[in-house]
Amino acid sequence: MSTDRGMPVKRDANIQDVENDEFPILCETCLGNNPYVRMIRVPYGKGCKSCGRPFTNFRWKAGTDARYKSTQVCQMCAKTKNVCQCCVLDLTFGLPTQVRDTFLARQQVLTMPIEKANRAVYMQEMEKKVLPPYRTLFTEVNATLLRLARKKPFYQRNLPQLCSFYARGCCTRGKSCPYRYSSHGGILCRHELPHDPNDPLNKQNVKDRFDGKNDPVAQKILERIKQQEKDEERERKEVISRYLIKG
Structure with missing residues (x-):
């Protein structure tokens, strides 16, 4: 495109390069x-x-x-946070980013801007770096993260969702139904029944999981860890009190 004076107009100067990758960054489970x-x-x-x-x-x-x-985030974001492009869980420990960042040292946690314009500039700066930031920051691994890390892939996470019509006894699609009936001989177990619609786990989204804020899965894991620590502390006090009484 040119003007009446014949000088070309500078267009799309700020358009960022688009990724064109051959293979995604995935965890073994996904x-x-x-x-x-x-x-x-x-x-x-x-x-x-x-x-x-x-x-x-x-x-x-x-x-x-x-x-x-399918993939949910771009490769640059996945490299920046060291997460899977599909489930957005940490590639090293298999945990939500909120759980990982909670147990990492403060100097090891990367905070990304919230605003879109600031985040775009931040991603451009990250692209200039050779090594992914979180890969270089994992110098000291927290013992709690090693204990919580998933050692083997959990392929049951890839199963289709339960058929709500079958749970009500009115599914007529049979074998052509793309959803899952059951994995226990055609009988729905209690933990396989449809969940409460008000359950916080039904309100998950990719952005909260990636940012590590208000992730219901991470909050459930952190609450379970706190409860375990309280139980261990209570047992420790009981052992000490018994030892003092016997002494």
Whole structure:
């Protein structure tokens, strides 16, 4: 495009480079147990749920009986926080970022800007660095994180969601139903029944999990850890009191 004077107009000077990757950053659980997994690759197929930039989207079936999964955040955001592009859990420990950052030292936690404009500038600065920030900061691993870390992949997380119509006894789709009936001989167990709609776990979203704020899964884990610490402290006091009484 040119003006009447013949000078070209400078356009799109501030448009950021768009990712064009060949393979996503995934944890072993999200990748699935099929070694011959096939993926659908869509360049510029989705906007990152963290920074909003378009990125190459991947979609695949994580196992024979699993559901289809897709990437949610761009690779730069995943590298910055050291998380999986699909489940947005930490790649090293398999925990939510809120749990990981709680037990890491303060100098090891990276805080990303909340505003979109500031976050875009922050991501541009991160792209200039060779090594992902969280990879270089894991010099001292917290003992609690090692205890909480998931040692093996949890493939049951990839199973389809339960069929609510089958739970009410009115599903007519049979084998063609894309949802799961049950994994225990056709009988729904108590923990497999549909959850309470007011349950905080039903209000999960990718952005809160990535930012490590108001994540219901992380809050549940932290509450469980606090309860365990209280129980251990109570048992320790009981042992000390018994020892003093016997002495």
